Amino acid sequence: MKTIKPICRGQLSFIHPLVTTTAFFFLTILFTTNIMAQEKSQMVRLAKIKVDALQLEKYNAALKEQMTTAIRVEAGVLTYYAVADKKDPTSITILEIYADTAAYNSHITTPHFLKYKATVKNMVTSLELVDVTLIASAKKEGMESSTQ
């Protein structure tokens, strides 16, 4: 009958530190390349919107609901920032980041997006969509989500 020898700690020393370092190096490259590929495929957009002043409050409420729902339920909707010009709060700019074009195409068929579009149809007086590339972003940690 064979006896099973337990593997002792010392026996693992045949894994040369060079092997560990090399493996770590390649895993890091793989991981970084993956992140870069993900970012390269992202769809980033600025939506420039003019809203009827009399319906601004209702518009902002509908916009917030659309944004928070999309971020919560859609995996490919990554980031939204909606800002209003201080001198003219009816001039709104939205920065939108989607995982890729497919995520965006799926987004515009969702019930919450269609509801938003139907709600704001007669509130939006002009809409300009500008496709952009992200040069860079940098943020403090813990700035995930906020509404005012």
Add this chain to the structure above:
Amino acid sequence: MKTIKPICRGQLSFIHPLVTTTAFFFLTILFTTNIMAQEKSQMVRLAKIKVDALQLEKYNAALKEQMTTAIRVEAGVLTYYAVADKKDPTSITILEIYADTAAYNSHITTPHFLKYKATVKNMVTSLELVDVTLIASAKKEGMESSTQ
């Protein structure tokens, strides 16, 4: 000699659940109000920049360095997103969020910001600063920082 009686678990039952609930309620309000006050004081801005096409690469490098340094070393610099128009990459928009006006006023006196301003002086052909208010933002977790 007095004997010290250990406090047993059952003895804490004099803290009525209502007291706990009320304390929790007020703490939540306090916390939420604090967050809202912090957000209300934030300074949010869109910088619209036109860059000399021949110096675009150098400009983008200087911008990235300024952004990442400011986020790393300045407590009051919270968020930057820099995007370039796909049809005209010399048209750049930067979304900037500072903790408050004091944080911004301090930011523009820092060595990294002054270095950026000196570097890009002859690269920027026009600059428009638009003060805005944040209507809402929503993000997936783990989207802290990225450059492309």
